[in-house]
Amino acid sequence: MDKYGIHLRLVNEDDADFIIQLRTDPRLGQFIHATDKDVEKQKEWIRQYKLREKAGEEYYFIYYYKDEPVGVNRIYNIKENYATGGSWVCKPGLPIEVPILILIILREIIFEVLNLHYDKYDIRKKNFKVLRINNLFDPLETHETELDYYFELAKEPFEKKKEYILNLLNVNADGSRTIC
Amino acid sequence: MQMVAEQFVKDFVSVFDNADLSDFTADTRFKEHEEWSSLVALSVIIMIDERYHVRIKADDIRNSQTINDLYNRVIQELSNNDATAINECKVISAEKPEVVTKKI
Numbered sequence: 595m596d597k598y599g600i601h602l603r604l605v606n607e608d609d610a611d612f613i614i615q616l617r618t619d620p621r622l623g624q625f626i627h628a629t630d631k632d633v634e635k636q637k638e639w640i641r642q643y644k645l646r647e648k649a650g651e652e653y654y655f656i657y658y659y660k661d662e663p664v665g666v667n668r669i670y671n672i673k674e675n676y677a678t679g680g681s682w683v684c685k686p687g688l689p690i691e692v693p694i695l696i697l698i699i700l701r702e703i704i705f706e707v708l709n710l711h712y713d714k715y716d717i718r719k720k721n722f723k724v725l726r727i728n729n730l731f732d733p734l735e736t737h738e739t740e741l742d743y744y745f746e747l748a749k750e751p752f753e754k755k756k757e758y759i760l761n762l763l764n765v766n767a768d769g770s771r772t773i774c
Numbered sequence: 775m776q777m778v779a780e781q782f783v784k785d786f787v788s789v790f791d792n793a794d795l796s797d798f799t800a801d802t803r804f805k806e807h808e809e810w811s812s813l814v815a816l817s818v819i820i821m822i823d824e825r826y827h828v829r830i831k832a833d834d835i836r837n838s839q840t841i842n843d844l845y846n847r848v849i850q851e852l853s854n855n856d857a858t859a860i861n862e863c864k865v866i867s868a869e870k871p872e873v874v875t876k877k878i
Contacts, residue, residue, distance in 0.1 A: 684812070686811055686812075687811075687812075688812045689812065689832065689836075690812045690815040690816055690819070690832040690835060690836075691812075691832055692812060693812050693813055693816070694816055722791045723789075723791060723811075723813045723814065723817060724813070726789070726817050726820070727813060727816060727817070727820075730820060761829075762819060762820070762823060762829055763819075763831075763832055764831050764832070764833075
């Protein structure tokens with residue numbers, strides 16, 4: 595799949611190195627679940643994931659910009675009318691548009707491909723930058739724990755906010771005008 | 775206008791998680807800050823839209839080296855619409871993001 599000048603595909607075992615590199619970076623990985631640096635363990639995790647993917651239970655995406663892998667994210671906890679979009683990690687030094695477009699693509703898959711009604715997800719309370727970006731989408735905060743805020747984003751507000759964000763980034767909604 | 779420029783620096787620094795305002799001036803080359811990232815850059819674009827009602831482009835960030843470069847870009851954009859707008863725009867306090875948007 596290609597959109598906004600970004601290519602994505604489902605993760606496979608060959609991506610283990612890149613995923614470890616991203617998720618074990620102390621700056622990038624501080625607000626996500628810990629990942630073992632052992633490549634074989636990561637490959638085994640991916641093998642188990644591929645079974646869940648085949649069963650339609652989970653989808654793990656890797657994104658490319660200018661033919662280089664730049665980030666990953668995942669759709670899991672797929673239920674009748676909602677799923678969780680998460681595990682969003684991107685390489686440092688990317689063009690400004692890339693990380694947010696990767697997040698938008700993930701939600702387009704939840705709402706337009708899987709035809710679900712909600713993205714239900716949580717964000718660490720100390721992850722200020724991601725919370726600020728998250729506020730852009732105007733989600734509903736459903737509850738909180740000591741560590742996390744829990745949100746619910748419906749398709750309609752997402753579509754409205756997506757239009758605003760793409761406009762802010764000077765990117766066309768149909769992907770025809772992409773990032774430089 | 776100087777006071778407004780100082781406020782702009784303060785607003786700019788507010789989008790960083792771990793930055794000391796005293797380390798920044800209008801001449802600070804912001805991309806050299808260790809916390810600078812594409813997410814911070816996007817936060818700057820959002821901050822400028824929300825507080826100054828100016829929609830700068832990602833290219834404006836790419837083409838700016840110092841906070842003053844960006845400030846001048848905002849002034850230029852405001853001047854295109856209203857020469858006095860920057861003195862009238864509503865500048866809210868530069869704190870951490872308001873997390874709770876709506877509750878069930």
